[in-house]
Amino acid sequence: MPRPIAVHISTSALRHNLSKVRSTLQQQVAPLQRDTPKIWAVIKANAYGHGIAAAVQGFEQADGLAMLDFAEAVQCRELGWQKPIMLLEGFFSAQDLLLIDQYRLTTVIHSQHQIQDLQKMAVQLQHPVDVMLKLNTGMNRLGFGTEQFALAFAQLQQLQQEGVVGELGKMTHFARADDDPSITYQQLQCFNQYTEGLPGVVSVCNSAGTLTASLQQHLSKHHEQWVRPGVCLYGSSPFAGVPAQELGLQPAQTLTAQIISVRDISAHQGVGYGHSFISPTPMRLGVVACGYADGYPRHAPSGTPVVVNGQRTTLVGRVSMDMLMVDITHLPEAQVGSKVVLWGQNGPTVDEVAQAAGTIGYELLCAVAARVPRIVLES
Numbered sequence: 001m002p003r004p005i006a007v008h009i010s011t012s013a014l015r016h017n018l019s020k021v022r023s024t025l026q027q028q029v030a031p032l033q034r035d036t037p038k039i040w041a042v043i044k045a046n047a048y049g050h051g052i053a054a055a056v057q058g059f060e061q062a063d064g065l066a067m068l069d070f071a072e073a074v075q076c077r078e079l080g081w082q083k084p085i086m087l088l089e090g091f092f093s094a095q096d097l098l099l100i101d102q103y104r105l106t107t108v109i110h111s112q113h114q115i116q117d118l119q120k121m122a123v124q125l126q127h128p129v130d131v132m133l134k135l136n137t138g139m140n141r142l143g144f145g146t147e148q149f150a151l152a153f154a155q156l157q158q159l160q161q162e163g164v165v166g167e168l169g170k171m172t173h174f175a176r177a178d179d180d181p182s183i184t185y186q187q188l189q190c191f192n193q194y195t196e197g198l199p200g201v202v203s204v205c206n207s208a209g210t211l212t213a214s215l216q217q218h219l220s221k222h223h224e225q226w227v228r229p230g231v232c233l234y235g236s237s238p239f240a241g242v243p244a245q246e247l248g249l250q251p252a253q254t255l256t257a258q259i260i261s262v263r264d265i266s267a268h269q270g271v272g273y274g275h276s277f278i279s280p281t282p283m284r285l286g287v288v289a290c291g292y293a294d295g296y297p298r299h300a301p302s303g304t305p306v307v308v309n310g311q312r313t314t315l316v317g318r319v320s321m322d323m324l325m326v327d328i329t330h331l332p333e334a335q336v337g338s339k340v341v342l343w344g345q346n347g348p349t350v351d352e353v354a355q356a357a358g359t360i361g362y363e364l365l366c367a368v369a370a371r372v373p374r375i376v377l378e379s
Contacts, residue, residue, distance in 0.1 A: 004258035005289050006373045009050050013252035014058025017233045020248045028216045038063035042230035049366045054376050077103050097121045106130040110142040128166030137187040139175045146194050169201035177208035178238050188218050207231050207238040236361035254344025261287040272317030277302045284329045288340050291322040295368035297357040304356040305348035307341040308334050
């Protein structure tokens with residue numbers, strides 16, 4: 001039989017989370033008497049480890065999809081996705097514009113060399129290219145500076161008049177929407193100042209921004225708004241202090257394995273590599289068929305939550321490449337073959353495991369290894 005480990009992907013949870021985000025937006029804008037923002041469902045990094053095909057199915061009601069990778073964008077088209085697709089980092093060479101043209105993709109433009117490439121390739125393009133121009137408002141990663149943005153927008157408007165550019169919108173990215181509203185308001189004020197009077201759709205909100213109701217009143221009423229939720233669509237909270245359940249989200253990824261060996265040890269025995277855990281009393285341990293080569297975080301310490309046979313327990317000792325150990329002293333029914341949920345439905349949340357390991361849920365969702373069988377659960 002195959003090694004007893006699998007990652008289960010729930011398309012019904014993906015649908016639920018998208019619906020929850022949309023209903024949250026509707027509640028936010030209702031008192032403002034504004035249209036509900038449209039949704040780019042972000043599916044970068046193989047849909048945060050959930051698989052592009054599952055994401056296309058689960059997010060079928062999204063208004064558009066957003067990602068980085070050209071191959072993933074093409075896969076979406078081949079799977080039948082007809083609505084907009086946005087490339088969040090834009091294109092990397094002038095020749096990429098031929099793929100953008102062929103597959104009717106929307107591209108972010110964040111630097112002058114991309115505008116120059118678009119000008120150079122204009123005669124080879126069969127269709128106008130939809131563009132989102134990015135303004136750096138404080139993330140200091142991608143985007144035009146405030147002093148260069150107006151000129152870049154004017155250059156693209158000229159290309160729009162020439163039929164090279166189709167729709168032309170504006171966007172930015174929040175650096176601290178998850179933990180510091182004051183910084184987010186500063187970024188938004190900067191964005192509004194430097195895009196004032198410029199036509200086109202607007203996209204500024206990531207997951208945390210999308211779920212922060214107070215931001216809506218600061219967004220322009222005169223432009224169509226698009227949000228870009230990512231991790232929340234997969235059932236992970238973008239806020240460190242707010243569990244996903246409180247946001248009405250469901251886990252779409254569940255990592256499970258089985259106990260493959262049971263061992264009784266006496267007190268004061270070291271467990272695993274480095275003997276990082278010493279048993280304080282006699283203990284019963286379960287050896288689980290999951291390790292860091294499967295994507296479980298090697299740096300997860302003893303005490304990290306795990307669920308065995310529906311009951312919570314903890315990790316003990318250092319995570320190995322292919323195995324980890326859990327405390328089943330208080331679980332007499334646990335034995336070889338018992339089900340272990342590392343995170344997800346009926347287990348600890350991915351955010352709980354990530355917090356224990358000193359990282360974020362995003363990393364764990366994306367890091368499940370290719371060797372772990374993926375089982376897509378249909379609605």
